[in-house]
Amino acid sequence: MSGDLPGATDAAFRRLSPAERTAACLVGLAHLPGLGPATLRRCHLEHGAEESWFDIASGHHRRVVPVVEQLARMKPAVTDKMLKEASTRDVVADLRRQQQPGWGLHVLGTRAYPERLARDPDAPAVLFTCGDLGLLSRPTVGIVGTRNATLAGRQLAESMAAELARAGVAVVSGLALGIDGASHRGAIGIAADAGPVAAVGVVASGLDVVYPRRHLDLHRRVASSGLMVSETPAGVRPDAWRFPARNRLIAGLSDAVVVVESRIAGGSMHTVDEALIRGVPVMAVPGPPGAPASQGTNQLLFDGANLARNAADVLLAIGVDPHLGAAPPHGSAPPEAPEPTPAELSVLDVLEATPSSLAEVVAATGRTVEEVAHALSTLEIAGRIGRSGAWYEVSAAGRSGR
Amino acid sequence: MLASIPSAIVIGVDGIPVTVEVHVGNGIPGLTIVGLPDASCREARDRVRAAVMAAGITWPNRKITINLAPSDTRKVGSGLDLAMAVGVLVACGELKADNVAGLAFVGELGLDGTVRPVPGVVPRVDAVAEDHVVVPWRSSADAALVSGRTVHGVRTLREVFDALAQESRLWPLHPVPEPDVVEQVVADLADVRGQDALCDALELSAAGGHHLLMIGPPGAGKTMLASRLPGLLPDLDARTAMETSRVHSAAGLTLGGLVTRPPFRAPHHSTTMVALVGGGSESMRPGEVSLASGGVLFLDELGEFPPAVLDALRQPLEEGVIRVSRARFSAVLPARVLMVAAMNPCPCGEAGRPGACRCPDGLLARYRRRLSGPLLDRFDLRVHVDRPAVAALLGGEPGTPTAQRAERVLLARERARERGVEVNSQLGGAQLEEAAPLHIDAENLLKGALTSGRLSARGLSRIRRVALTLADLGGHRGPLLAPQIAAAMALRVDVTGTNGIAA
Numbered sequence: 056m057s058g059d060l061p062g063a064t065d066a067a068f069r070r071l072s073p074a075e076r077t078a079a080c081l082v083g084l085a086h087l088p089g090l091g092p093a094t095l096r097r098c099h100l101e102h103g104a105e106e107s108w109f110d111i112a113s114g115h116h117r118r119v120v121p122v123v124e125q126l127a128r129m130k131p132a133v134t135d136k137m138l139k140e141a142s143t144r145d146v147v148a149d150l151r152r153q154q155q156p157g158w159g160l161h162v163l164g165t166r167a168y169p170e171r172l173a174r175d176p177d178a179p180a181v182l183f184t185c186g187d188l189g190l191l192s193r194p195t196v197g198i199v200g201t202r203n204a205t206l207a208g209r210q211l212a213e214s215m216a217a218e219l220a221r222a223g224v225a226v227v228s229g230l231a232l233g234i235d236g237a238s239h240r241g242a243i244g245i246a247a248d249a250g251p252v253a254a255v256g257v258v259a260s261g262l263d264v265v266y267p268r269r270h271l272d273l274h275r276r277v278a279s280s281g282l283m284v285s286e287t288p289a290g291v292r293p294d295a296w297r298f299p300a301r302n303r304l305i306a307g308l309s310d311a312v313v314v315v316e317s318r319i320a321g322g323s324m325h326t327v328d329e330a331l332i333r334g335v336p337v338m339a340v341p342g343p344p345g346a347p348a349s350q351g352t353n354q355l356l357f358d359g360a361n362l363a364r365n366a367a368d369v370l371l372a373i374g375v376d377p378h379l380g381a382a383p384p385h386g387s388a389p390p391e392a393p394e395p396t397p398a399e400l401s402v403l404d405v406l407e408a409t410p411s412s413l414a415e416v417v418a419a420t421g422r423t424v425e426e427v428a429h430a431l432s433t434l435e436i437a438g439r440i441g442r443s444g445a446w447y448e449v450s451a452a453g454r455s456g457r
Numbered sequence: 458m459l460a461s462i463p464s465a466i467v468i469g470v471d472g473i474p475v476t477v478e479v480h481v482g483n484g485i486p487g488l489t490i491v492g493l494p495d496a497s498c499r500e501a502r503d504r505v506r507a508a509v510m511a512a513g514i515t516w517p518n519r520k521i522t523i524n525l526a527p528s529d530t531r532k533v534g535s536g537l538d539l540a541m542a543v544g545v546l547v548a549c550g551e552l553k554a555d556n557v558a559g560l561a562f563v564g565e566l567g568l569d570g571t572v573r574p575v576p577g578v579v580p581r582v583d584a585v586a587e588d589h590v591v592v593p594w595r596s597s598a599d600a601a602l603v604s605g606r607t608v609h610g611v612r613t614l615r616e617v618f619d620a621l622a623q624e625s626r627l628w629p630l631h632p633v634p635e636p637d638v639v640e641q642v643v644a645d646l647a648d649v650r651g652q653d654a655l656c657d658a659l660e661l662s663a664a665g666g667h668h669l670l671m672i673g674p675p676g677a678g679k680t681m682l683a684s685r686l687p688g689l690l691p692d693l694d695a696r697t698a699m700e701t702s703r704v705h706s707a708a709g710l711t712l713g714g715l716v717t718r719p720p721f722r723a724p725h726h727s728t729t730m731v732a733l734v735g736g737g738s739e740s741m742r743p744g745e746v747s748l749a750s751g752g753v754l755f756l757d758e759l760g761e762f763p764p765a766v767l768d769a770l771r772q773p774l775e776e777g778v779i780r781v782s783r784a785r786f787s788a789v790l791p792a793r794v795l796m797v798a799a800m801n802p803c804p805c806g807e808a809g810r811p812g813a814c815r816c817p818d819g820l821l822a823r824y825r826r827r828l829s830g831p832l833l834d835r836f837d838l839r840v841h842v843d844r845p846a847v848a849a850l851l852g853g854e855p856g857t858p859t860a861q862r863a864e865r866v867l868l869a870r871e872r873a874r875e876r877g878v879e880v881n882s883q884l885g886g887a888q889l890e891e892a893a894p895l896h897i898d899a900e901n902l903l904k905g906a907l908t909s910g911r912l913s914a915r916g917l918s919r920i921r922r923v924a925l926t927l928a929d930l931g932g933h934r935g936p937l938l939a940p941q942i943a944a945a946m947a948l949r950v951d952v953t954g955t956n957g958i959a960a
């Protein structure tokens with residue numbers, strides 16, 4: 056079987072335990088360009104991981120039925136690339152790279168494989184984790200949404216995640232910019248004194264590749280005190296095709312998926328589709344009509360998704376007592392904000408519809424630049440609106456404070 | 458025989474008097490030019506000879522030496538041709554020296570004997586000491602801008618010869634030449650609908666001399682707005698009008714009269730560095746920035762200009778002049794421009810609007826990185842321009858007419874003059890303290906912005922100057938109020954900010 060194997064690798068490979076051999080071959084296969092999760096799973100389950108690897112690495116890929124079927128849809132150039140890559144890979148080194156302190160490697164069909172995913176129709180053949188797997192035995196909620204979220208959307212995602220975490224729910228998200236990042240931040244903020252934080256990050260890259268770079272810190276914190284999950288081997292950058300694949304894992308790991316903000320054709324809609332396939336309840340946060348960031352979520356609600364106004368709605372939907380997570384009562388009520396002036400009210404009206412620039416607010420209210428700018432600055436100081444670059448937008452406080 | 462004819466060259470925007478000394482003597486026949494001529498000046502040898510023969514005058518078959526004095530200045534260009542020809546004719550006795558006395562000559566000669574215009578007729582005529590100046594006919598109106606000179610416009614060397622052949626000097630009478638450039642008609646702001654805030658920003662820019670950056674997608678009307686800015690600026694004062702005319706003349710434009718309206722120049726981003734800041738040839742010809750001096754320099758698609766070019770703009774914007782120096786020369790060119798620039802925020806046009814922009818974060822960052830912080834800092838006004846709402850385009854009320862805004866601009870500039878500056882953007886720190894005290898609410902607003910890090914100490918004085926101009930435009934006297942400070946801050950968008958994408 057392994058007669059075609061290069062000598063050095065051969066010797067090292069033979070010293071591995073049978074389980075390690077399977078793992079090593081799966082890691083090697085997962086590295087191959089053009090060989091996606093579905094093909095990988097079939098290779099593992101139908102042809103055997105070791106057989107698949109050695110057949111492909113020795114150029115006898117035609118023996119591997121799932122691969123041959125996959126190749127039929129592939130461009131010859133990609134096929135060549137895959138075979139070339141396979142002939143030069145050292146799977147023992149690949150496996151060693153995966154064996155880092157705190158990291159886990161779980162092969163589909165073994166006992167250590169997370170139960171939630173084992174039942175998944177699209178389960179990864181091999182899953183890489185870092186952190187506390189125990190989080191997956193808690194109730195889980197996926198919180199997803201657009202990368203380019205509004206301030207109010209981010210604030211809502213963060214507070215919702217925090218309240219869910221407080222109620223003992225593990226919050227699953229993708230560590231992307233925008234809603235994802237806000238959800239993780241909210242969950243991390245509720246760290247119990249002992250035990251893990253209730254944040255599960257599902258990423259499209261290898262566990263040691265941080266993407267996006269701006270989330271380096273967040274990535275580290277989720278990995279060190281929450282749980283990171285990926286089906287991509289260490290060292291591999293997130294190719295475009297890996298993001299939709301990642302989205303199915305978020306859906307597969309969640310008891311319910313909440314979409315906070317999304318455009319009609321946003322990536323979050325793909326997660327929604329994956330959730331629907333799996334019978335995972337989909338919930339959506341309502342937004343102002345006409346706001347681009349809420350077009351997708353409003354459409355979902357129209358189509359019959361469950362309404363997610365707050366964490367309590369979500370907890371009810373997954374059967375957790377909302378009172379468990381009730382925020383500790385404030386020592387004193389926040390000071391009453393002064394009544395907004397007519398100018399401030401008209402500015403808020405414009406911003407509630409969609410984030411706007413100064414010129415847009417001036418045009419929409421018919422007020423002078425000075426009046427509008429003054430109202431904007433007063434509202435900003437009061438925390439009712441936020442500003443980033445040229446854009447003013449209502450905060451969650453501004454939205455609920457009316 | 459010796460002849461001595463006055464003329465002038467132009468370096469940068471300044472004329473330098475040159476005396477063309479011609480000696481005709483015995484020796485091997487030929488024409489030699491000495492006194493640091495450049496290549497085009499040395500080629501005068503062939504032009505002068507051909508032009509004299511084309512005029513029907515016999516070329517003296519003798520050894521001719523032309524010396525260009527002063528000898529330590531490089532003589533650039535072909536503007537000395539006419540003076541050389543006249544000098545040769547005097548030196549060889551074809552013309553009487555007395556008939557030529559008191560005259561200066563400027564112009565290039567064609568091989569066919571025509572007298573052709575040269576760049577910089579205004580500074581050249583200004584530089585010569587003689588009261589009477591002979592210039593190419595096409596430049597005669599421009600030359601007449603220099604006060605105290607009698608200008609004789611000529612078409613051919615023959616005309617010059619005929620006039621100087623008699624003591625009475627009968628100069629030909631030609632009609633006044635048509636100018637090359639027709640004054641641009643500046644469109645009115647009244648037909649700008651649904652862009653009130655932008656029109657206000659233009660008015661502020663014109664009133665206070667605040668450089669303006671417009672950020673917005675294609676089709677938002679950035680060029681349309683910028684081109685209306687000159688209409689808000691007052692007529693050039695006498696000094697600036699003359700300076701601007703000299704610059705335009707030195708750049709080779711035929712003016713057809715004094716430039717009295719602020720110029721508007723809009724160089725494309727593919728314009729070379731030399732064409733933009735000037736100083737390309739040895740004549741140090743002024744570039745687009747100098748041509749815009751006294752008026753508006755519009756840089757569309759600012760991010761597309763090469764970084765080196767944008768870098769070269771920083772010093773002129775600060776000092777109001779461009780200093781160019783080459784191996785042998787240096788020149789100081791005027792650069793008192795009001796800079797208006799436009800840029801696209803991102804490929805999708807939504808400019809990072811939260812929830813709407815579809816551009817990946819990295820791409821937005823790359824767009825922003827094209828502009829350096831120090832350059833962005835020069836813009837007191839940085840506003841976002843959106844495509845106006847369709848409703849405003851179709852049914853909206855017309856905007857405030859340019860004339861009405863220009864009146865306010867004039868009054869605001871008068872207030873600035875009372876403070877000892879032309880416009881508020883020139884106010885120094887101490888002057889600003891005195892001219893722009895703060896109401897307690899305004900002070901608290903600034904303190905809050907400084908404490909939260911949204912405003913830097915540098916930004917602080919820029920905000921105050923803009924707020925002061927706002928107050929001037931509104932006819933407000935007394936300490937600056939919070940709404941004025943708030944508006945000044947809101948009109949200075951943080952371009953390098955995260956644009957709504959949460960980290």
Ligand SMILES: [Zn+2]
Pocket residue numbers: 803804805806807808809814815816
């Ligand atoms: Zn965009």
